[in-house]
Amino acid sequence: MADMLRAGQEWLANQLKTHASSTVVYLRGANQTSVTAIIGRTLMKIEDGYGGVHMQWTDRDFLVSPAELVLASSQVLPERGDTIRETDNGKVYIYEVNAPGSEPPWRWSDPHRRLLRIHTKQIGIE
DSSP states (O other), rough: OOOHHHHHHHHHHHHHHHHHHHEEEEEEEEEEEEEEEEEEOOEEEEEOOOSSEEEOOOEEEEOOOOOOOEEEEEEEOTTTOEEEEEEEEEEEEEEOOOSSTTSEEEESSSOOOOOOOEEEEEEEOO
């Protein structure tokens, strides 16, 4: 059964990449690469430090194949502070890899590690 589920998740990831994605530029310092990204958002539970929680949406999530995330000839994982540039209708939207509170800035989008879900916060428009 696990192989059938893996095959289904791979099929779905390929369909999303083919029919519901766009090319964005991923940057870390002077290094950059173009990656195919599926756009999303995540609702996160954030602890307030006093025993309570509140809910907060990420500005934008970018789901990318880890094989595409190559900087300076090395495959990398996202790091807080990296940036993603997305062009839409002649405007360039700039996002910083980040997540609210102590949440990690990325996580696997599926149990088979087919896609990275990169959490971001919009920091500018050009």
